[in-house]
Amino acid sequence: MTIALMVVLALAAVVWMTRPLWRAHLSNAGARQSYNVAAYRQRVADIDADLALNTLEDEAAQQLREEAAARLLSDTTTVDAASSDAESVQPRAWILALVLVTFVAGVAGVGYFRSDSRQISGWIDLARKDPEAANGLVVSSMLQRLENRLKSEPDDAEGWAMLGRSYFTLGRHAEAAQAYAKANALTAGSPDPDWLASEGEARAFQQQGDMSGAPAALFAAALKVDPGYPKALWYAGLAAAHAEQYGAALDAWLKLRDQDLPDDFRQILEQRLPELAKLAARELPQRTAQAAPGGTSLHLSVDIDPALNAPTDGSATLLLFVRRPQGGPPLAAVRQPFTGPIEVVLDDSNAMIQGNNLSSADQWQVVARVTRGGGVQAQSGDLEGHLALSRDDAATPQRVLIDQRVP
Template structure:
């Protein structure tokens, strides 16, 4: 801000210096020259009268000479006025200089606006006070630009995939599924496994029950392209588990087990693979070193006691009939909630408990993870998808915090 003011001051001073002939007052020369011409005329008339009195001139000649002197006086007066007017007018190059200065000022202001410098300044200030809101605002800006670009270039498959990823970050899963569908439709001859998986996962997340079954064909198509695709194996196993196809779920998760995985995901696999192997009539190969940790964690279980309240600044935004969703997600791992509590027409503050009994899938429980992010969202739609105008608050939680009261404040409104 200070730098911008200094630049504006320098521009003004430069403009004043270059245009000083335009605002400096010209010397009053017109009146002096007019007085000199009048004195010369009076002197000439006196000479004519003297010659007439001395009989050097006759009456007619004297009249003609006086008329000539008067005509010359008028002509000189017009000439003086024209010369002074020309001198007072700004030189042509100064007019061009003034025009260039005005154009530079306009161009600088336009560049400042188009380059989003003022938005960047506001975004930096917001990031210092609310990093999550700043990140969301930055993504919203990127999404708006992408949407404009894709409106003009609808055949840009990479652009549609990028838009889908952005929608996932914003938890606009239905829009993400549509964007990925456009990207996949444009690459039918050379499909991308990652885009197919993302489309299927977005379809599942867009449903209230996080039903991955509609996307199972997309996961299978991705595995045909890349048999070792970790995300396709993970989501394909979940979709098969939801469908009751334990043999397919076991086969895909067994392949996934051999890959380099985050600890949380590996714990989930080691916890559920023995049960899947038994249901599929298979013999589970020897477990990894982490296998012993998962059953212990599952046996102990976890419970999060969440005290939900709303900030004073947002109390006026609560509308009748809103629904409160309180859910926990893995800090690193799958995006679907591990446990969810739904309260219709809540009265805040209130306290809820999240544990494995609220798991949305048998294979995806809180006890299978060590770190979570808990979120409370007030929504007028009643659906699981975050929408503009919803009121929300989030807080990271570690396993060491389990069983202790946790304070969760709803402190922001989604744009």
């Protein structure tokens, strides 16, 4: 379908380009003959006008008419000869047109088969039949181009890092490690923590999850460059835990816990921290969130009555939200795995609806709920605590005690 369309477009282009060749002998001859006839008629009219004004004798007028007619005949013969000449030239014009057709089609074909057009057309056809296979071909083609470019530009550190990411995404971990190693070697004077951690990650996968040796050393090197780099902290914690250095693992993950993390990742981290603290024979410290600058904030300490025997292994969810005393949608809310007492700072950044935040009210009702269901509505067996606050209370930390079981 694509090739047929190209042929049609090429022919249309050639027809338009050669239009003067096949129209010239018709248009030029016809136009010249029409002009000669009009000139003859104008000449005869001028002779008759002179004769009527007595500026010309009858005999002279007749002679002039005969000369005009002879000139018209002569011009007509010339036009016919020109038409005949054009007809004789016509085969040569069509030969030229044929050459143009061949040339244009050849250029279009070479351009099509040597450029990306043919390849892209193939991808489109394959995508209709097998989208996953087509995506694989696109990725492979892009990877091949990047590999070829790095052969001619081997000092491109960014290019090697990009190649490493591509290899890792494709599961080619050994090649990913090599590509990142080249990127890190080129930037040894100003190391990039992401590239160091990514090389360590690729080598750990290459070693079937074994993080000893080179992977652990690379994570440590990344943390020397940036002590708070999240990927390096995560993998450094894993490496330390695998080496049964649970205290070092806990330290790394506590630093990670204090950062702004995606909810899903934070849930995984919060679930694993209690177990890691037990292995390290240490008490898990409470996490303190930082208040956002400006607006109203509430400093809350969430505690629970030991008599309720609440699970603290992260299997239950803590829902903490603030609403107006009369009810309505929450003004602020947080959700996280419950691992025991915690300190939280709620502010306008925790609003669920823009403009409906803590600063929009002067009195609040705080609800802390531990639930296994995780839903917004309280369920039988959930553990809850309530606290009424006013704006004057926002200046000092407040304790919310979970001391009830929902019937």
